Amino acid sequence: xxxxxxxxxxxxxxxxxxxxxxxxxxxxxxxxxxxxxxxxxxxxxxxxxxxxxxxxxxxxxxxxxxxxxxxxxxxxxxxxxxxxxxxxxxxxxxxxxxxxxxxxxxxxxxxxxxxxxxxxxxxxxxxxxxxxxxxxxxxxxxxxxxxxxxxxxxxxxxxxxxxxxxxxxxxxxxxxxxxxxxxxxxxxxxxxxxxxxxxxxxxxxxxxxxxxxxxxxxxxxxxxxxxxxxxxxxxxxxxx
Amino acid sequence: xxxxxxxxxxxxxxxxxxxxxxxxxxxxxxxxxxxxxxxxxxxxxxxxxxxxxxxxxxxxxxxxxxxxxxxxxxxxxxxxxxxxxxxxxxxxxxxxxxxxxxxxxxxxxxxxxxxxxxxxxxxxxxxxxxxxxxxxxxxxxxxxxxxxxxxxxxxxxxxxxxxxxxxxxxxxxxxxxxxxxxxxxxxxxxxxxxxxxxxxxxxxxxxxxxxxxxxxxxxxxxxxxxxxxxxxxxxxxxxxxxxxxxxxxxxxxxxxxxxxxxxxxxxxxxxxxxxxxxxxxxxxxxxxxxxxxxxxxxxxxxxxxxxxxx
Ligand SMILES: Nc1ncnc2c1ncn2[C@@H]1O[C@H](COP(=O)(O)OP(=O)(O)O)[C@@H](O)[C@H]1O
Ligand SMILES: [Mg+2]
Numbered sequence: 001x002x003x004x005x006x007x008x009x010x011x012x013x014x015x016x017x018x019x020x021x022x023x024x025x026x027x028x029x030x031x032x033x034x035x036x037x038x039x040x041x042x043x044x045x046x047x048x049x050x051x052x053x054x055x056x057x058x059x060x061x062x063x064x065x066x067x068x069x070x071x072x073x074x075x076x077x078x079x080x081x082x083x084x085x086x087x088x089x090x091x092x093x094x095x096x097x098x099x100x101x102x103x104x105x106x107x108x109x110x111x112x113x114x115x116x117x118x119x120x121x122x123x124x125x126x127x128x129x130x131x132x133x134x135x136x137x138x139x140x141x142x143x144x145x146x147x148x149x150x151x152x153x154x155x156x157x158x159x160x161x162x163x164x165x166x167x168x169x170x171x172x173x174x175x176x177x178x179x180x181x182x183x184x185x186x187x188x189x190x191x192x193x194x195x196x197x198x199x200x201x202x203x204x205x206x207x208x209x210x211x212x213x214x215x216x217x218x219x220x221x222x223x224x225x226x227x228x229x230x231x232x233x234x235x236x237x238x239x240x
Numbered sequence: 241x242x243x244x245x246x247x248x249x250x251x252x253x254x255x256x257x258x259x260x261x262x263x264x265x266x267x268x269x270x271x272x273x274x275x276x277x278x279x280x281x282x283x284x285x286x287x288x289x290x291x292x293x294x295x296x297x298x299x300x301x302x303x304x305x306x307x308x309x310x311x312x313x314x315x316x317x318x319x320x321x322x323x324x325x326x327x328x329x330x331x332x333x334x335x336x337x338x339x340x341x342x343x344x345x346x347x348x349x350x351x352x353x354x355x356x357x358x359x360x361x362x363x364x365x366x367x368x369x370x371x372x373x374x375x376x377x378x379x380x381x382x383x384x385x386x387x388x389x390x391x392x393x394x395x396x397x398x399x400x401x402x403x404x405x406x407x408x409x410x411x412x413x414x415x416x417x418x419x420x421x422x423x424x425x426x427x428x429x430x431x432x433x434x435x436x437x438x439x440x441x442x443x444x445x446x447x448x449x450x451x452x453x454x455x456x457x458x459x460x461x462x463x464x465x466x467x468x469x470x471x472x473x474x475x476x477x478x479x480x481x482x483x484x485x486x487x488x489x490x491x492x493x494x495x496x497x498x499x500x501x502x503x504x505x506x507x508x509x510x511x512x513x514x515x516x517x518x519x520x521x522x523x524x525x526x527x528x529x530x531x532x533x534x535x536x537x538x539x540x541x542x543x544x545x546x547x548x549x550x
Contacts, residue, residue, distance in 0.1 A: 138323070138325070138328075139323075140321055140322075140323030140324065140325035141325045141326075141327060141328065142325075143290070143321055143323070143325055144319070144321060144324075144325030144326070144327070144385075145325075145327070146290060146314070147288060147290060147314055147319035147321070147325075147398075148314065148315070148319065148338050148339050148342065148388070149310075149311045149312065149313070149314035149315030149339060149342055150311065150342060151311050154342070159327055159329075162329050163328065163329055
């Protein structure tokens, strides 16, 4: 793993630990606010809860995205492809806040509507990457695999998915970064996360809290991007 | 034996096979020859069920190929394609071992078989075993493709324009390799090509196709001497009918006793063709060539006018 890939993660960890000590700094930066440091929950609790939201949404998103991507590229799966396309188009057109707003009456306040929105958004890049990567497997390789007597399942798991793995991992990385950013919006529905100080800051007219939440959210997104990028590279380069 | 019985296949409006009847005898090196779109690949891919017929059937040793699950059928049939289709994420050894692994062979047996096949195809196992496909030349990759098809020792080998993408020298080397493999193993080979020279040099049985039908089938010499259809004549003639006929004749079959075997005459191997004999005469500006056996002893003499009997 290259050190450069770890740098954002280190930065994020440092910010997480240093921020609670920065009351004086924020007080100087935002002299008009009475309480310059967000203290309702520790930042580490918010970050852990945020990461939990991301993980809990990423797993189903990966499963749905990869599953639909596979289904859409099977021969004779024109209907699946149409459904997948429609899904992608729909989910892209609706902003996360709207999904959360629609979800609240259905599933109530808290983590649930945030998770729903996150799964919706994180699924898209995975689905698109999976379908795209599977479509680029050379037809003569597929012909040779079938001709050698591999069952459809063997063709998929021994040939198609290994060949499509690097772009799929890249899609997962995009999805993860997107999920980190989108999870902050979950605070609107009452989910505990790094978006919570942002919403609290907006509601109470406290720009210092907004900055603190935004800073940590941004750094976490960078950290995830760096870590997954480092993870994806050796996987794609090494022969099995 | 492979038998096509009134096989039909359409792709939408395009009719690929229009009632194909064809028998490939056991142990033959059969070549399907025809122009692009004649239906050759469609016919070939029906043998291992990569394409299913709309009507008619394909029999292997009297048994309908549809009677067996396709994967099991394909594992006992070798398949080589023009694009080669080596698995790019697998080493050479893993590629060659693909079918044996599907068949559940023990790892040790697979390793031994890979060594054997690399040697058979004149590639040094130590140098090639662990290479990735991207590290191979076109000719080497196609050798691996052939080795992979032979790995589980199938009785039948299907080859779809296997040498089409190779340069002339590599192509010829691999053609000779296939002729040698056929002679050595006695496998039934069905090869598809649009290249007349390739067809004539490899085929023990030649089938000419056009528009999804069989025009004529027989020994290459029969087709050259008595084409049953103007399209067969047109395809096989190509302005080189005489030379092509000569290339199918063993020089030894038209030779006479060499007697003294004058030292001034050129010498060629006794296994040469009539065409080789003519070539040697033209090069040496001589009216005859001496055939010599493997020990270098004169085994016969072919004079220019003997070629007329070819
Ligand atoms: N998968 C396919 N889809 C549509 N048309 C096809 C397909 N395969 C073959 N054809 C058509 O069937 C005809 C015969 O094709 P093919 O067997 O590949 O010919 P050949 O191998 O002799 O060049 C051609 O007209 C071709 O366009
Ligand atoms: Mg073809």
